[in-house]
Amino acid sequence: MEFKRVTSADADRFRLLVEAYWSELMPDAETVKSSAARDTYFSQRFPFAAEPRIYWGIIEGDPVGFISLSITEKTALINDFLCCARETPAGLRFIVG
Numbered sequence: 001m002e003f004k005r006v007t008s009a010d011a012d013r014f015r016l017l018v019e020a021y022w023s024e025l026m027p028d029a030e031t032v033k034s035s036a037a038r039d040t041y042f043s044q045r046f047p048f049a050a051e052p053r054i055y056w057g058i059i060e061g062d063p064v065g066f067i068s069l070s071i072t073e074k075t076a077l078i079n080d081f082l083c084c085a086r087e088t089p090a091g092l093r094f095i096v097g
Helices: 008-025 035-045
Strands: 002-005 053-059 062-071 076-083 086-088 091-093
Touching: 008 035, 008 062, 008 076
Parallel strands: none
Antiparallel strands: 002 053, 053 062, 062 076, 086 091
């Protein structure tokens, strides 16, 4: 797997993946119950120009998930991690979007 930085140009596509992640992980959380709450939480959780660092996980050119990392001089913390899979006639295939 290779990793590629998620940029603000990827925001719409990335947001779709994050909202699916939230619906699985925390469907009843106050932070995702309304559109305004999701907007606020997304912008706080995933600022593209600062920490944390957000990367697509890519296999064979296709995004298969993401990882969000906070890195300091002495530590690294995984904030969020998601890897998706979809079954195809050729077998299990990892796909995002």
